[in-house]
Structure formats: C-alpha cells, structure tokens
Amino acid sequence: MAVLTVTPGPDMALVLRNGVRGGTAAALWTGLGCCAGIAVHALAAVIGLSALLAASATAFTVVKLIGAAYLVWLGVQALWAARHGLRGLTASAATVETEPVARTAAFRQGVLSNVLNPKIALLFLTLLPQFVAAGESRMATSAVLAAIFLALAVLWWTVFSFLVGRLGRLLSLPKVKLTLERLTGAVLVALGLRVALE
Template sequence: MDGQLMTFTAVAAGMVALPGADFAVVVRQALDSRRAGVAAALGVAGGLLVHTALAVAGLAAVLVAVPTLFETVQLLGGGYLLYLGIRSLSAAARQWSAACAERPAAAAQDGPAGDTPAGNTAPARDVPAHGPRPCATARRSTAHSLRQGFLTNALNPKAPVLFLSLLPQFVPAGQPPLPRTLVLAAIVVVMAAVWFPAVALLVDRLGGQLRRPPVARALEAATGTLLTVLGGVLLAELVLA
C-alpha cells in the first residue's frame, strides 16, 4: 500500500468514526433492536455509496455549481434531521412523563406493609427477560430503519462537496483518476459498512445497561438534541447565506 493510500485510509477512518447524525441514528435504532441498528448502519453505508459514486462520476460538481440544487438538498437534509430530532425529544418527554406517572401508582398499589393480608403476596409484575426497551414502544421494521439510515446520510449536502474536494487530493500525478477514485470510494464505503454495524452490535451488547429506563431516556434526549442541533445548523446556514 502506497503512502497516499495509507494517509487516505487514516483520514477516511476519522471521517467515518466521527460522531454525528449517522452515529446518533444508528445508536437510536440499535436501542430498539439489533436488527434495526444493523439495518440503519447499512443504510448509512448505502448513503455513503451514493455520495462517493457521485463524486467519482463528477456529478457532485454539478451540485456545487448549481446553488439552487445544493440549497434544495440542504433544505431537505436539515428538515429531515430536525424531524428526527424532534421525534426523539418527544419520545424522551413521553418516557419521562410515563415514569413520573408510574411512581405514585406503584406506591399506591404497594401500600403500607401492614395493609397486606397475611398469607397474601402482591402479584409479581411481568418483567421482560432482557430488560425494557423504552426507546421504542413499537418495534420499527427493518425497512424503516434502513430507510432512516440511508436518508440521514444521503441528504447530507456537505458530503458530496467533501468527497469532491478530498478524493482528487489522493490521486497521484500522472495516474488515471477513475480507477484510483474508485479505490478511494470503496475504502470509505467498506469502512462505513464495518464501523456502523459494529456500533449497532456494541449498543445491543450493552443493551441491558443502556435500556435501563433512566439511561434510555437520557440517550433518547441526547440523540434528539444532537439531531435537532445538526438540522437547525443546516437550516440556519441556508437562511443566513
């Protein structure tokens, strides 16, 4: 492996692993289920495949050259992230409300120790074997998670600009650009296809701790805040431009 390719691999690894909207969506879906998390991760990799293919084909240059097209993608991307963020924050708020409502109900049901007749015991509550999954009252379908991961990445307007400016820097002088950029694009997509499913599997592996109601509510609120901020920044840049 030549020096330029090693340098690009390190740069690409940092880009892929840097926490952002993709990371937040994969974590949120993985808290629902392993399958949902992996599906969202593969969707993110699919979005990166689109961006790198556009950069290789030179179509990303069209996106940069036509401001209206770029602004449209930015509007869609910012709006989608904002939508996901608000949904996560709403879910976290509902979970906090439900938790607060359950506490007095549980206290009233248990009652003072002396109120329980002798020989009677309170019925045990049903507890899921693997702990609750409060981040999703209804399991999301694999297709829904895959679509959410794909759209989160594909609607990022800065990705094609990044790849368009980055890939040519690692094409050696005098070498045909197409084969080299195809290799560079493949490195990025493969890294994403390994990293994001690994994140989903790790979150699922730690699910017993991460799905504890207080932790899950905090994670839901944190991912919602991150997505809302990222979406708001994209829309603010569009308005202030």
C-alpha cells in the same frame, strides 16, 4: 478516512437512537443505510454528478435545507417519544413506551440522512482528488478510494452496533433509555439547525 468514518455526527446519533429502540439489528440496519447513502454520493462523485451539485448554489441549498429539515424532524420525533415515555415512567417505573424501529425504517432513515446531506458530496469532491496521482485515471482511482471508504464505514457500523447491543441491558433501563432518547433527539435537532444555517 478512518478518522472521518468514526467522527461523531448525525449518523452516530441516529444509529444510537435506533439501537436504543431496537437493539443491535436496528442499529446495524441504520448504519448500513448510512453506508448506502454514502455509496450514492461516492458514485455521484466518481461519475461527476457531485460537481454539478456543488456548482449550483440553488441545488446545493435546496438539498441542504431538505436534509436539515429531515434531521430536525427525526430529532423532534425522538423528543416527542421521550416525552411520551416519561409519562409512562411516571405511571410505572417498570415500563417506558418508546416505539421500536423496524429494520426497513432504520435502513431508510440511514439512507435519507446521508443522501440529503450535500456536505458528503463536497467531502468526496475535495478528498478523493488529493489521492489521484498525475497520469492515473481519476475515475478508477476515485472508485477504489470510495470502495475503501465504504468498507471502513461498514466495518465501523458493524462494530458500533455490536457495542450498542452489548450495552443493551444498561441502555434498556427506563431512565437511561429516556435520557438517551432526549439526548439524541436534541443532538439531531441541533445538527439539523447547524446544517441549515451553515
């Protein structure tokens, strides 16, 4: 579970992007939003709703395409902000105009990026049953495992957000900020396209 939590993906790109824009607080609220999105899928898996999503090819595809479009949209926003910031950097090396992310917006982005990712639902459907022994309550054991997974996720995003904050000075340098904005934007677009085509 710990390995799955720290594996790079859309969440890490989004948390890093918002952390560069808004510091530790924005990174942390994005991470907590990601955890809230995971909690939605965990609850759905425990009560059996995820199985319905996985069983319906149409529903799965619709959620997948909406999620992919959302990631691409976030990536395009980052690339647009980088382009706008590059103009500001050309005019003045001291400033780069990238709009900071409010905590509520950061949290909402984290939630939506995971709620609209049906692969997380499949992850819970395939992972949790492997730890349920014969004779055990599937719902109770799955709930405990989901809670452990969420606790690890909250711990990871807290640590990661703190590290982003500690690197704040370096990350706030105009050229570094633009590079990260472009990089995370490109990664989000690429991940969105990959999700759509899988």
